[in-house]
Amino acid sequence: VLFLQMGWGDLGAFGEPSKETPNLDQMAAEGMLFLDFYTANPLCSPSRAALLTGRLPIRNGFYTTNAHARNAYTPQNIVGGIPDSEVLLPELLKKAGYTNKIVGKWHLGHRPQFHPLKHGFDEWFGSPNCHFGPYDNKEVPNIPVYRDWEMVGRYYEDFNINRKTGEANLTQIYLQEALDFISRQQASQQPFFLYWAIDATHAPVYASKHFLGTSQRGLYGDAVREIDDSIGKILKHLQKLGISENTFVFFTSDNGAALISAPRQGGSNGRFLCGKQTTFEGGMREPAIAWWPGHIPAGKVSHQLGNVMDLFTTSLSLAGLQPPSDRQIDGIDLLPALLQGQLIDRPIFYYRGNEMMAVRVGLYKAHYWTWSNSWEEYSKGIDFCPGQNVSGVTTHTKEEHTTLPLLFHLGRDPGEKYPISFASTEYQGVMERISNVVQQHQVTMVPGEPQLNVCDKAVMNWSPPGCEKLGKCLKPPESEPTKCIWPH
C-alpha cells in the first residue's frame, strides 16, 4: 500500500495539466483506476487509523469530543493513540505468515504503547508524527526517525530538510528501505505487507537534488515527480524479482490536497470543492490505482465507491483471512470490483470528528452539516477553499441541514456547486433512499472512546527510545494535561 498526501487532481491520469506522473499513469494503464475512491476522514491520523483497522475513526477512537465536528490528529503533544483493543491489519496478516513493514509516517500515536511494532508491524523506518519544524528543542523537539524500536536521528538534525531550497534526500532513503525489504522478502520467499507512507508532499514539502527544479509546478511538483519516479522503481523492482503477479499494489492518499498550503506546498483536487479538513469532495475523494498484473485487467476504470478502509478487508481476503467478527468493520472486500469489474452498492460516510457531515449513495451526496471553517479562523487567512465560494455550501458558520440535507448529483455536478431543489421530485425520491441508509448507520453506531481529547507537552518526543546512544535525549517539561484545542 502506497499512502501519501496527494490530491485527486495531482496525477496526469486525473487531468493534472502538466502531466508529470508518467509512472503513476503507467501504473493506471497496467492496472485499474478508481475514480470514486475516498478516504475515511479529511485528515491524516484518522484516515491512517481507518486504513489499518478497516473502521471509521469514530469507531476506532481517532476523533475528539472536545468540540462538535472538529478535525483532530496526533501532534507531538497528543496523549492518545491507537488503542490496544483495535486489531490492525498487520496483526492479522502475521497470523498468515506475513512479514510487515511500515516505511514513513506512522501517525497513530508516538508514546511507547502505540509503537507500530507493538501493533503488528515487524519493521519500521520513519517518523511517528508530521515533520513540521525545525524546532528549537526547547519548546518543541524535532521529530525523531525510528529504525524499528529505536530512534536513529531527528528531522532537520540527522535527516535534514533545507527550508530554503526544499532539498532533502528522505524520499530516496524511504525508497531504498522499500526496495531492500522487498528484496529480502523475495529472497526468503516470505509473504509480506509493505506500508509505504512517505511524507514529501506534506508541508514542509521536499525533494532530492536530482528532482529540484524539474517540475512545471514548483517545489510541490518536484516532490510529486520524485514520488512518481520512486513508485515506478518499486513496481519495476517487483517485476525484476518476478513477483509482480503475486503482489497486490494499491496507491492512494490519506486526505485531499492541503489547499491552505497551495500552490507552493500543496497539491490540487482538480475540479472538486475545497480540500483537506473539509467534507467536500476535495477533502476526501482520492486518487487511487490498483495494480496486480495478470489478475487485475489492464487499463480498466472502476466507478466502485471505494474507501481506504476497504484495503483492510481486501488485503485480508487476499491473504485468505476473515476480518474480525466481534466488531463492526466498515471496509468491504473490493476483489469482486477488482477482478470481475462488479459494482458493489455501498454508501460513503463523510465524518468530521464526532459528526457525520455528509453521505454519498450512488451518484448522490447529501450534506447533513456544512462548514469549511469558522469566520474567526477564516479572517486570520486560514482558507480551506481558496478561490472557491459556493453560496450556502462553503459556509463559515456551522450549518445544520439534518432535516433538509443539501443534495448534489456528483455525476452532473462533481464540484458541488448546484444543490438540487428541495421541491423537485428528484430530491424527494433520492432523499427517501438516503435517509434510510443514514438512519440505519446512525442507530447502530457505537462510538469508540475518543483518543484525541487530551494534550500534554510532557509527552512530546523529548526522549524517544535510543536517544541515549545518540546523545539526543531532551528533558521533558512538567506534565500538564489539558484539553486539546482543535480550531476547525
Place this chain on the structure above:
Amino acid sequence: VLFLQMGWGDLGAFGEPSKETPNLDQMAAEGMLFLDFYTANPLCSPSRAALLTGRLPIRNGFYTTNAHARNAYTPQNIVGGIPDSEVLLPELLKKAGYTNKIVGKWHLGHRPQFHPLKHGFDEWFGSPNCHFGPYDNKEVPNIPVYRDWEMVGRYYEDFNINRKTGEANLTQIYLQEALDFISRQQASQQPFFLYWAIDATHAPVYASKHFLGTSQRGLYGDAVREIDDSIGKILKHLQKLGISENTFVFFTSDNGAALISAPRQGGSNGRFLCGKQTTFEGGMREPAIAWWPGHIPAGKVSHQLGNVMDLFTTSLSLAGLQPPSDRQIDGIDLLPALLQGQLIDRPIFYYRGNEMMAVRVGLYKAHYWTWSNSWEEYSKGIDFCPGQNVSGVTTHTKEEHTTLPLLFHLGRDPGEKYPISFASTEYQGVMERISNVVQQHQVTMVPGEPQLNVCDKAVMNWSPPGCEKLGKCLKPPESEPTKCIWPH
C-alpha cells in the same frame, strides 16, 4: 478538423471524473495530447473566424467597437460576416486540389455574401447560426439547415430537438455526412478538408435516443458520449478505408465550457478559472488532440503553446502551401511540435472584443485587464464563474492593470488563484520579458474593420435560398439597422 463546444475538463484524458470518452481517450493514446492549447477568443464566431483565417479576430474583423472589451458573435440579426478580403483555409487548399466540406455550424455570417461556398468550401451541410429556439417565426425565425447553396429545412421543424427530453438525431445525421464525404473522397482519390463543426454540446444540448440517459453527467454527458462515439466511428472509417496514415485529424473546441449553462446544458473546464465569455483559462484553454498514425508518435503529450489559428498554418504546411504573405498571420506551423516534439516559443494573446485582456509567455500569464461581467448582469444571475471567486481577479468591475499587470504562474497555479507579488524579483524579471512581447504586438497591430457592430431584424433567416421550394419563406420586417448591444 473536429471543432465543437466542449471544455478542457470534459474528456476522460483530461480528468473528467466519470471518464466517459473512451474514443477520444483512445485518440489521445494513439496521437498527441496538447495540454496548453488555446482558442483565439472566448466565444464561438470569432474563434471560428480565427481558425479559418489563421488571424486574430481583431484582425479579421470578428469583433465589435460598440463598447470596450465586449464579446460579440453572429446572431441572426447581425449584418456583418466574414469579409471578402479575408483568405480562408479552404480557399487556399482548393489551389492544391482539395475538396472542402463543412458539416455543422458555420457562424461566419448568414447573409448571402458570407455563404461558406463563396469562401472556399465545396459542400456544406449544417446551419449558419446557433440553434437557439424554437422560435415562433414571427419575432424570430427558426435557424435553417443548408445543403450546399440551399436550405433543406429548419431546426425544430424539419430537424427537431425535443426540448423536454433533449432528443434529436442531428449528430447522427452530421456523422453520416462526414462518413459519406470521406468515402467519396477516398473513392475518387481526392485530397480533402473536412471541418466537422457540430453543435450538440451547445445549449440547447441534445442527443439521439440511443445515447439519452447513458451518462453519469446527465443530458450534457449524453451529448458528449454521442460525439465521442461519432469521433471513434470517423477514425475507424479512415482506418477501414486505408487512409488514416494520409489523414491529419485534429480535435479541439471553439471556447471553454459555458458554465452559465452548467451542469445540465454546459460542460466543465476542470480546474481552470471561469468559462466561456472570459479570458481566464477556463474561457480559452481547450482540449486538443492530434492524430495521424505513422507520423505523430503515439501516446505523446505536448506542452507546445498552441492556438486554433495554428491549424490554418499547419494545414497549409501539410498541403505544401504557404500562408498569404500580404497580411499578418497569427497561427504558426505546428509540424515541428507534432512530428519532432519541438517546443516553439510563442505567446498566446487573450482578447475580448477590441481589447487585449491578457497574454501568456511560457508558463506565465499576465492580465492587463480583468472582468468577468458587470455587476448589473451578475445581479440578474448571469455568472461566468459559478462557485468561483478569486478576490481582485474575477472582478465585476472592469479593472485596468496595464501599468502593473496581475501575474500568474500557470504551472504552480493553473487555476489563477494566487497572483505573484508585485514586489518579488520573480515579478520584475518576468514582466520585463512579457512587456517586450506585448509592446511588439501592440505597436504592429492594425485592427480590421469591425464586422459585429450593426444589427438588423430584417437580415434574419426569414427567406434563405431554397425556402420557396419548401414553402418555408417568411416575410422579413422593415429594415432598421441599429448598433448591436453586447452586454458583456
